[in-house]
Amino acid sequence: MKTRTHSLVLVGLLTVLSGCIDFGQEQSGFCQRNPVRCGAQSTGSEDAGSTSDSGTTGGEDAGPTVDGGFVEPQVSAGGGFSVALKADGTVWAWGDNEYGQLGDGTTTERLTQTQMPGLTGVAAVAAGGSHSLALKADGTVWAWGNNGSGQLGDGTNTQRLTPTQVPGLTGVAALAADSRHSLAVKADGTVWAWGNNGSGQLGDGTTTQRLTPTQVPGLTGVIAVAAGTNHSLAVKADGTVWAWGDNEYGQLGDGTTTERLTPTQVPGLTGVAALDAGFAHSLAVKGDGTVWAWGDNGAGQLGDGPLCQGRCRLG
Structure with a gap:
């Protein structure tokens, strides 16, 4: 051993x-x-998103930067499944889907990449043990999959087969997920957490x-x-x-x-x-x-x- x-x-x-x-x-x-x-002190010129929907109050960075409608492609590996973000802001996923972590409205395992319907304008993704997170360019966070420990942040323990907005969470600039908990960094440098x-x-x-x-x-x-x-x-x-x-x-x-x-x-x-x-x-x-x-x-x-x-x- x-x-x-x-x-x-x-x-x-x-x-x-x-x-x-x-x-x-x-x-x-x-x-x-x-x-x-x-x-540094805000100058009012460094805003990277819309302050009206990000929750920030000044000219500070309001969310992830999106240049010309395109974002940096990204992949994230979860527990038996994968999530990919394309440059056009669409999200694709494949693999285990027991808890709806692929976000396609089913619990059907996918052996090839499947686009997540209705989810656009995404700037970053994170895959947890059996749940997924997406950060939109407007600073909002969306979650789906297993919610047994509240890792989707929607106030329930209800499994979600499609992306659901995390209520009350705006102005987010970065996120992370693992087995049963989730993390988000706001543009103001504060950290927010939920789940197990x-x-x-x-x-x-x-x-x-x-x-x-x-x-x-x-x-x-x-x-x-x-x-x-x-x-x-x-x-x-x-x-x-x-x-x-x-x-x-x-x-x-x-x-x-x-x-x-x-x-x-x-x-x-x-x-x-x-x-x-x-x-x-x-x-x-x-x-x-x-x-x-x-x-x-x-x-x-x-x-x-x-x-x-x-x-x-x-x-």
């Missing part, structure tokens, strides 16, 4: 992305497009399930989030990373295995440009192109070579 190992501290992995993406340039470009979310909260992965200081989006208190200046199975991550505009939820395998990166019900800064990790989360491990890409990982390493998912206990470093 394979021994499960994990790391309680950050592990530097490899410089694989330099030459592919200039993260310094990317971060600079993000701040030029969204200066308010990087700490058994390990505190919603970050509201409780373990109470939430059927509607609830703001993560005290967390501001966020530009991106990632959802693990029972933990969550956020990166701020200043490059710091914050984590909360289950920490059995050290996936929060704070040097302990203590569950955290509110966001805790990952110590010693700065200059981060992107992140992601798995079942019980976490990943971050720094602006210099290096990748850092922490948490469960039972299958070598930290990528640091031979399996090790506790503090692991590359040779």
